[in-house]
Amino acid sequence: MSSQAARTAVREVRPLLSLDREEARRRARNLYRAWYKQLPHVVRQYDIPKSVEQCKAKLREEFMKHKDCEDVRVIDMLVIKGQMELKETVNIWKQKGHIMNYFKETWEPKPTDFLSKFLQGTP
Template sequence: MTTKCVRPLMSKEFTDARRRALGLYRAFYRYIPYIIKYFDIPKNEEDCRWKLREYFYKNSCITDVRIIDLLVIKGYIELKEITHQWQQKGHMMRHWSPSIERQPGDFLSKFFAGPE
């Protein structure tokens, strides 16, 4: 039985991949005020920070270095599209899909929320 040795994308070990992922997180975290300002989205910095944290926690269980590198590369591409304003306001708002946000459940909450 032989094993195939695959070539790494960028990182040779898990600590390198983790460092790159944290660098991406910091870059996005620093750019959040500019996202709110330039795209004029109706969210505050805290909402954006929670959404960023949610995306990184969603992939926190991944331990394969090649997959982490691939996700980091995709993240930097996304950041570049945002910083060069190749994305529009609609692209930013898709991260807060109405189906994800909690809908009012009881009668009074529905009444105060207004028509759907």
Template sequence: MASALRPAVRQVRPILSINESEARRRVFQLYKSWYRQVPYILADFDIPKNEKQCREKIREEFMKHAHVKDVRIIDMLVIKGQMELKETVNKWKNTPALMFYFKDTVEPKPTDFLSKFLASSQD
């Protein structure tokens, strides 16, 4: 007595946005809010960066998630971004927490024998 299996489709509730265009609008609003706050963040925190570097870093952080298409995930990322902005503007973060975004670039360690040998001889 095998019954025909039906694929179950589960309807999920949206978090903030109903469709992709609304989610996109929220992302742009958040991006503009961060962009506008850069001069104030630099005035409040003593970080060795200029406005251009900070705005490039904001763009880089947003572009990390450019591939995300699910509206619910986009909404969660927007909520997290809004919380980060609020913490930064209200000075609930300290300078090292902001500098965490500007991690030093680390050169990858050599893997082959000759590269390891040359790296050790330069020290």
């Protein structure tokens, strides 16, 4: 019983796209470059109220969210999702609201204790 559990724990998983971390990083960089090149066209086609520089900063922010990811399979999955998003965006399969969701302000929870409510000015 325990030997079977040990065998399944040692089983190696198949890679999605990349065989090692360097290849996964190269794919992520290529995706970043593809998005970077398409941003001026996206801003013009979707007529969003943001400049190209603001979109480039948001692109960098989105990629930096996952900078500490070490697992090759997770990196590959993120790259696949990023490629799908890029294709949907370039082919105008999205609407302006979908693009603007990336620029949505962060939501802060309402205060629950008396002092926080008082300092914020809510009743």
